[in-house]
Amino acid sequence: MYVKFPEGATKRTNPEAAADVVYDAVIVGGGIAGAIIASRLGAAGKSVLILEAGPAEDLTLKGYEGYLDRFYSATSKDNQSPYPVNPNAPMPRGTDARRISPGTPDSSAYLVQSGPFATDTTYTRVLGGTTMHWEAKTPRMLPEDFRTRSLYGVGADWPLTYEDLSPYYNEAEHEIGVSADVEDQSYLGVEFDEGYVFPMKGLPLSYLDRMVAEDVDGMPVELDGVRRELRVRPYPQARNGIPNPGYVPRGAVSTYQVEVGGRCQGNNNCVPLCPVQAKYHAGKTLSLALQSPDVHLVGQAVAYRVHVDEHTRRVTEIEYRRYDKPDSTHFTTERARGRLFVLAANAVENPRLMLASGLPGSNGLVGRNFMDHAYLLAWALLPEVAGTFRGTNCTGGITDLRGGGFRGRQAAFSVDIHNDGWGWARGAPMTDLADLVDAGGRYGESLRQGLVDRVSRQLQLAFMVEVPANPSNRVTVDPAYTDHLGNMRPILTYDLPDYTMRGVAYARQLSKRIFARLGAEDHTRYDPDFWGYAVYGGEGYEIRGGNHLAGTHMMGSDPKTSVVDANQRSWEHSNLYLVGGGSMPTVSTSNVTLTIAALCLRSAAAILAQLDAESAPIRLTSTDTAQARPQEVVL
Amino acid sequence: MTAPAFEEFLSLSVDLTAFEETDLLGTGLAHQYLAKVRDACGEEVVTALLDAYRAARAEATGDDGRPDPRRLDRALRHRVFSDERLGPVARNVIKLWYAGTWYGLPPEWTDCYGARPAAETSTVTAASYQEGLLWRAIAANPPGAKAPGYGSWAQPPRIDPRYRKGQGHDGTG
Ligand SMILES: Cc1cc2nc3c(=O)[nH]c(=O)nc-3n(C[C@H](O)[C@H](O)[C@H](O)COP(=O)(O)OP(=O)(O)OC[C@H]3O[C@@H](n4cnc5c(N)ncnc54)[C@H](O)[C@@H]3O)c2cc1C
Numbered sequence: 001m002y003v004k005f006p007e008g009a010t011k012r013t014n015p016e017a018a019a020d021v022v023y024d025a026v027i028v029g030g031g032i033a034g035a036i037i038a039s040r041l042g043a044a045g046k047s048v049l050i051l052e053a054g055p056a057e058d059l060t061l062k063g064y065e066g067y068l069d070r071f072y073s074a075t076s077k078d079n080q081s082p083y084p085v086n087p088n089a090p091m092p093r094g095t096d097a098r099r100i101s102p103g104t105p106d107s108s109a110y111l112v113q114s115g116p117f118a119t120d121t122t123y124t125r126v127l128g129g130t131t132m133h134w135e136a137k138t139p140r141m142l143p144e145d146f147r148t149r150s151l152y153g154v155g156a157d158w159p160l161t162y163e164d165l166s167p168y169y170n171e172a173e174h175e176i177g178v179s180a181d182v183e184d185q186s187y188l189g190v191e192f193d194e195g196y197v198f199p200m201k202g203l204p205l206s207y208l209d210r211m212v213a214e215d216v217d218g219m220p221v222e223l224d225g226v227r228r229e230l231r232v233r234p235y236p237q238a239r240n241g242i243p244n245p246g247y248v249p250r251g252a253v254s255t256y257q258v259e260v261g262g263r264c265q266g267n268n269n270c271v272p273l274c275p276v277q278a279k280y281h282a283g284k285t286l287s288l289a290l291q292s293p294d295v296h297l298v299g300q301a302v303a304y305r306v307h308v309d310e311h312t313r314r315v316t317e318i319e320y321r322r323y324d325k326p327d328s329t330h331f332t333t334e335r336a337r338g339r340l341f342v343l344a345a346n347a348v349e350n351p352r353l354m355l356a357s358g359l360p361g362s363n364g365l366v367g368r369n370f371m372d373h374a375y376l377l378a379w380a381l382l383p384e385v386a387g388t389f390r391g392t393n394c395t396g397g398i399t400d401l402r403g404g405g406f407r408g409r410q411a412a413f414s415v416d417i418h419n420d421g422w423g424w425a426r427g428a429p430m431t432d433l434a435d436l437v438d439a440g441g442r443y444g445e446s447l448r449q450g451l452v453d454r455v456s457r458q459l460q461l462a463f464m465v466e467v468p469a470n471p472s473n474r475v476t477v478d479p480a481y482t483d484h485l486g487n488m489r490p491i492l493t494y495d496l497p498d499y500t501m502r503g504v505a506y507a508r509q510l511s512k513r514i515f516a517r518l519g520a521e522d523h524t525r526y527d528p529d530f531w532g533y534a535v536y537g538g539e540g541y542e543i544r545g546g547n548h549l550a551g552t553h554m555m556g557s558d559p560k561t562s563v564v565d566a567n568q569r570s571w572e573h574s575n576l577y578l579v580g581g582g583s584m585p586t587v588s589t590s591n592v593t594l595t596i597a598a599l600c601l602r603s604a605a606a607i608l609a610q611l612d613a614e615s616a617p618i619r620l621t622s623t624d625t626a627q628a629r630p631q632e633v634v635l
Numbered sequence: 636m637t638a639p640a641f642e643e644f645l646s647l648s649v650d651l652t653a654f655e656e657t658d659l660l661g662t663g664l665a666h667q668y669l670a671k672v673r674d675a676c677g678e679e680v681v682t683a684l685l686d687a688y689r690a691a692r693a694e695a696t697g698d699d700g701r702p703d704p705r706r707l708d709r710a711l712r713h714r715v716f717s718d719e720r721l722g723p724v725a726r727n728v729i730k731l732w733y734a735g736t737w738y739g740l741p742p743e744w745t746d747c748y749g750a751r752p753a754a755e756t757s758t759v760t761a762a763s764y765q766e767g768l769l770w771r772a773i774a775a776n777p778p779g780a781k782a783p784g785y786g787s788w789a790q791p792p793r794i795d796p797r798y799r800k801g802q803g804h805d806g807t808g
């Protein structure tokens with residue numbers, strides 16, 4: 001299916017006029033979570049207003065190319081480099097991370113970090129949200145990930161099972177267009193419906209993956225008395241491959257699909273930006289949602305406060321600040337009214353907004369149990385040239401240690417084989433170039449040989465280690481820290497538990513064994529001055545953030561120990577849904593977005609049911625003028 | 636910019652990068668790169684660099700009129716790479732071709748020879764990143780541009796066997 005972003009869609013709604021409308025639903029955030037819900041409500045004929053903090057630009061070719069040019073020209077190609085600085089809707093940058101001295105919060109960047117552990121985790125506040133720059137790996141969670149408390153005494157149980165979510169996983173995989181093969185993805189209890197096929201065939205493993213597989217496939221690993229054999233397995237990916245019968249991939253939304261938006265072409269630039277939009281981004285779902293004339297979008301609209309009726313505890317409106325331009329501090333205060341409200345601003349911004357509105361929840365759990373993945377990198381040189389730096393960022397990895405009885409004692413992990421060499425760990429290949437030329441005295445032929453020798457043999461393994469929920473890892477706010485618009489900034493308090501660090505230590509040992517099996521030279525050295533340096537059992541490790549934000553408005557079956565129910569509906573505010581990674585009770589070892597998408601598809605059904613069941617709180621009449629197709633309030 | 640200076644800059648670049656003149660011209664950036672070096676270091680330094688290069692070639696050229704690679708390597712090391720003023724500039728020219736980025740010169744250089752605003756780390760144009768020779772040297776595409784095509788990553792890299800030799804430090808080889 002090919003859907004172009006409707007031209008002018010970001011401008012067609014006048015915020016003042018919208019303030020007089022009671023929408024069926026007001027959604028804060030135009031990322032994947034908000035887009036999915038908007039698209040389903042819009043398709044059901046409901047009126048929807050999306051408030052988006054990022055600049056109100058259409059996702060047009062011009063806008064997209066602007067991102068690309070900014071990326072090409074940036075001297076530091078960090079993962080936010082395509083996106084302009086916007087003090088009115090600031091975002092964390094990976095390069096912000098600093099070592100935190102005990103007792104002194106680091107407030108130098110938007111995300112205030114009070115430590116003790118510093119993180120470089122990021123998200124993107126532009127239309128389309130963080131999927132504009134995600135890597136797009138889309139594994140499902142394992143059935144055991146939904147029951148880690150009962151099975152292993154760690155983390156929290158979900159009020160849902162894998163079987164409950166499975167139909168929504170199917171739908172999510174089709175919504176975002178996943179390339180994978182069922183044979184490869186059925187492991188550790190993950191099952192698919194009879195006859196299920198992914199929308200597109202799995203992406204081929206890279207030459208590098210296959211070189212690693214030659215030695216790693218069949219490698220025995222014994223953990224907690226259970227022997228298993230490792231193998232290199234392809235990852236499911238939200239990027240266009242070869243479609244299976246009946247599926248038509250969605251291409252670029254910003255232009256006609258002549259030369260872009262087709263299959264993944266191996267640009268190796270999925271983070272921060274896929275130049276041809278082969279990779280899914282939420283703009284694809286938004287384009288669909290905005291086909292409905294009843295789905296409205298107001299950009300440059302930063303939600304400021306959630307207002308709640310004192311007696312009913314229902315949300316009455318969302319107050320937002322609409323800035324004129326990204327570089328001016330001038331704004332107007334507007335309000336958005338609806339029958340239902342959906343916060344889809346992500347697992348840091350959702351609790352930030354609730355807390356800034358004075359709504360910590362009677363159990364005080366809003367903002368608590370922040371989770372992310374802890375990444376440990378290990379890097380080596382293979383004995384032979386593998387042609388590193390080709391393909392998508394990552395095509396394959398080792399996933400056999402995602403589950404098992406050992407999770408009672410130590411964290412599970414999945415392992416990525418990075419097609420981009422030591423880029424993440426050490427800034428390759430530019431650092432290798434500088435080193436060979438400046439310190440190695442190389443030029444000419446010897447430089448070319450040196451580059452092949454140093455870069456094309458690189459292997460970097462990234463261990464994505466699970467972090468269980470812990471109430472003291474949390475997002476808070478403080479009026480002492482605000483941004484340009486006067487919004488309170490998020491403050492993150494974060495530490496890694498021993499459970500995770502045991503997984504980290506084990507990961508490092510395993511990397512040494514893998515390198516030995518490959519005959520690779522281990523070049524891993526962890527720098528004690530690194531901002532994320534953590535010592536465990538006398539060994540130091542560099543730990544990086546995972547960008548997989550979760551847990552801050554955890555779902556559960558008991559209002560005393562959770563913030564939302566299995567439908568992501570707030571226990572306390574019956575017309576409020578907090579959606580996204582924040583609802584997840586465990587992150588386990590899957591990148592969170594596919595699960596977010598599945599949860600939101602499930603919530604969309606619940607929201608529709610609630611809208612239909614509840615009589616409107618305000619007397620409404622309908623008119624058919626263009627702006628007021630959503631019901632207008634009769635005052 | 637005088638034509639002979641451009642020709643010499645190109646010839647120097649061929650020796651520094653081990654890419655053919657047609658490859659360098661094919662980037663469409665050779666003139667801009669020479670201009671960048673001029674802006675960042677000044678005319679005088681560029682002239683001195685080209686003079687030293689010309690002298691190195693002359694010194695290495697035998698009776699057949701072609702420079703002997705070993706002698707040229709030594710002459711370049713003696714006259715250019717080990718020179719306080721010219722060494723860092725030559726290394727920067729290499730990195731400019733390979734990365735498309737002009738790297739700021741080290742402080743000991745700017746202390747002695749002056750800092751110009753254009754001397755700071757910068758990309759020359761958005762295209763210069765895409766044209767970096769580094770990517771060609773490792774048979775990869777610049778991430779985000781010149782996509783090699785679906786599934787190409789599953790094939791062995793197309794690297795000329797003579798660059799797979801690895802460890803050799805034999806200068807121009
Ligand atoms: C480098 C990187 C790589 C990643 N790779 C993967 C991966 O491979 N696989 C995976 O599953 N996940 C990955 N992720 C994570 C993934 O991007 C997120 O899980 C996902 O985007 C979350 O979607 P969301 O809609 O909940 O939130 P977001 O995408 O963050 O969207 C939130 C939206 O809300 C808006 N907003 C925020 N605050 C306000 C406010 N106050 N008022 C109005 N609007 C607001 C934002 O502008 C944004 O549009 C990666 C993330 C990063 C940074």
Ligand code: SF4
Nearest residue numbers: 264265267268270274
């Ligand atoms: S490898 Fe390239 S074409 Fe493929 S999804 Fe990533 S950036 Fe897009």
